[in-house]
Amino acid sequence: MAGSELDVLIVGAGAAGMMCAVEAGRRGRAVRVIDHARAPGEKIRISGGGRCNFTNLEGDRVERYLGRNPRFATSALKRFGPRDFITRVDRAGIAWHEKTLGQLFCDDSAKRIVRMLTDDMAEAGARLSLGVSVERLERVGDRFEAALSDGTTARAASLVLATGGKSIPKMGATGWAWDMARRFGLTVTETRPALVPLTFDPDWLARWAPLSGLSVDAVVEGGGARFREGLLFTHRGLSGPSILQISSYWREGEAITLSLAPDRDVGAEIRAAKVGNGKQMLHTALGQIVPRRLAEAVAAHEGLGGKLAEIGDRRLAALDAAINGWRVKPTGSEGYRTAEVTLGGVATDQLDQQTMMAKSVPGLFVIGEAVDVTGWLGGYNFQWAWSSGWAAGQVC
Known part of the structure; x- marks a missing residue:
């Protein structure tokens, strides 16, 4: 079976996973992103009626996030906040507008945000593999080894769980990240549909x-x-x-x-x-x-x-x-079928708020919706994805 040696394996090509890949790749890390979906950033594509409510001008206000300890999000939100992401959107030439209550949307298609991220990943040297899932995952020595559905085996020093929660299962959403977190000994809080x-x-x-x-x-x-x-x-x-x-x-x-x-x-x-x-x-x-x-x-x-x-x-x-x-x-x-996000996730006391790495498992990172941090409606959850992905990308 063919194998590859990586610095970082990211499972999940959503908002958080792609942001993490960009940042890690820019640091010269060998990065591979895998996702069982046939296209990256599907939640980005459908959000905001197809125009993507990509952040909120007040998206760094930690009191607008829920979880057992919402203040956990403070570090990532303050270090990479709404204006930092807006700068990237502007640099990519994506026109946007404020709708109401600080909510920012693309003037054009949400696909522009997806393209910005995939272009940034390619430029950073991160490899994107779609239609690929993890069939076996374990820790071997100081590395993570994943047997993949494409017949390859990926070995990486850092593993990033970025597959989100259970919301919108018709798009392939599952509780996979939580299952893997539990397998590595992490606690997962009660999960339930939110923004539903x-x-x-x-x-x-x-x-x-x-x-x-x-x-x-x-x-x-x-x-x-x-x-x-x-x-x-x-x-x-x-x-x-x-x-x-x-x-x-x-x-x-x-x-x-x-x-x-x-x-x-x-x-x-x-x-x-x-x-x-x-x-x-x-x-x-x-x-x-x-x-x-x-x-x-x-x-x-x-x-x-x-x-x-x-x-x-x-x-x-x-x-x-x-x-x-x-x-x-x-x-x-109406349940996960129509819920925009999932409330709950990997307990924040299990993670380092600066890096998003598991305290008890060196090299294991959890980001985005898989973490017990859930924002208000209106761009907050995308901002948490950008911020948490950025934070992990600085060190993974």
Whole structure:
């Protein structure tokens, strides 16, 4: 069986793995990157509607990351932050724009980011092997030996686990990195889907199904967190940026609170409308505050209807709580199938925050989504991939 002697073997040609390969290659290291996929950077390609939300201007704010010890990410994020990656994007001639809340997207295709990384890898001398998986992996002396599906054996001083988590399995995502980490004695925290739509019981869905496709600006609270962004009613439950954000904090059995008309005193506005025109229908007046379909559904749920003059002020006041203090209890989420990332991963107390190397296994590195560091929606997880990959690439 043919074999190759390497300085660095990186398993996973995603954002973190490719960044690590570029940095290690630029240091003169002999690097090989393998991935079972047929194309590199598939999550990059599909992200942001095909335009890649490649970072966030505030992507180095460690309080916007989750995990048992989010501060673990501080070192990598501060040493290679959003502006460092933007500099590379600018150097590659990739035009970009800020959408909302510091989120940066390519003006053109996300494939430009993938091409930038593959070009940088080639220039750095890193070898990329696609459609190749690991069939056997073990430590032999002071090196790692991997039997690969292409019939070769790779031996390397450094092994980098960069295959991510389980989110979007249709793209080949698995828990392989965690299995390998456990094999080498590392601890893996509880893992679960994150940045994912929430689902509800059949009765709830039947009641609110007519709102499917409706989007509103909303404040969503739960699990000690609060987000104001768009909310989308779906045929399975609730989605949209605010729901995806809160899903990382929500746990089964807990309720979340929705404010569907933030900054509006619904009760006061409806009572004022009653004084101004008591003959106006309730759903018409409420439809001036929230979308008409939502107004009709909320009024029906509260058992209210008819002309404003026919409804007592106390009952009208309850509309504010119904719209801006609506407590709902999800039954679950859509799972890894639609989750953008995975919460949890290799425990950060097992890794050196400066280098991303396992404290107990010299030469073993874990980066990106495989680590117990998960960012908010909006470019934070890509920034963690760039930063952690960069950090490992300086020393592996």
